[in-house]
Amino acid sequence: MTTVRATRVGKRYLSASRETVTGLSPVDLAVEDGAFVSIVGRSGCGKSTLLRLIAGLEQPSLGAVEVDGVRVTRPPDSVRYVFQDYGQSLLPWKTVGDNIRFGLRHAYALTEREARRRDWDALIETKLREVGLSGVAERYPSELSGGMQQRVAIARVLAARPKILLLDEPFSAVDALSRAMLQDLVLEIWRSHGLTVLFVTHDIDEAIYLSDRVIVLGPHGRGIDADAAVRLERPRHQVSTRSNREYLRLRGEIFDLVMGAQDASRGVRALQ
């Protein structure tokens, strides 16, 4: 079943000098329930724009987005967004526990007053354990490493019980080892919660490692150049998956496409 459908969806912006900028030329995209889909492409190609349109954080200039058959005109309750910069996701003046409490409050549609009366300490600890953290509820985000803060940001969105998780370059600001561990954490959360994930990244390796499908956006908001099916068995493994022949073939093909070595001017290519 299709859960996210973008139909001829495009975005134009007005620059500060009042020129029209193409954020994204019209694209069609259908994402199956439970799929893990990554979106890659060069800087400025419209990856974040596409994600923000799906999230209902921005409205399209053209076309429409539907989530579970309902046109998106504001952020749907079933959709949660994790930003690249955890500073944007977390409230720095609240403790880790209170940040997660904030997610829970939205999940249960409670006022701040109602939420304050709930004893959520055990639930908060459970959410933290799910992302591999414990005993940090009383600490402030600034007291944690970048990787730990991004784990808290993920715990907070999970507390809101989403069906669809949108992640916008969530690991680009963390070190390589933390990044590998966070990739495996997201795969585990995706599997155990039965989520649909849309994941924006600059990193072609990360996209293939995580996904069932990689969408390649062409430069300058041109739209979708390729839609690549990733037929690698799961569970994935940081070493063996990345040395698999099929992985390397796909990596080469997508890399050539993104770097412009392949002609992508003939519409969407279905990479097999």
Ligand SMILES: Nc1ncnc2c1ncn2[C@@H]1O[C@H](COP(=O)(O)OP(=O)(O)OP(=O)(O)O)[C@@H](O)[C@H]1O
């Ligand atoms: N609010 C805005 N106002 C004007 N132009 C914008 C706005 N947001 C995005 N753009 C422009 O739209 C285009 C696509 O931007 P977008 O952020 O979606 O690209 P991206 O692929 O996510 O880039 P990056 O990988 O660098 O994050 C760019 O040319 C960008 O400058």
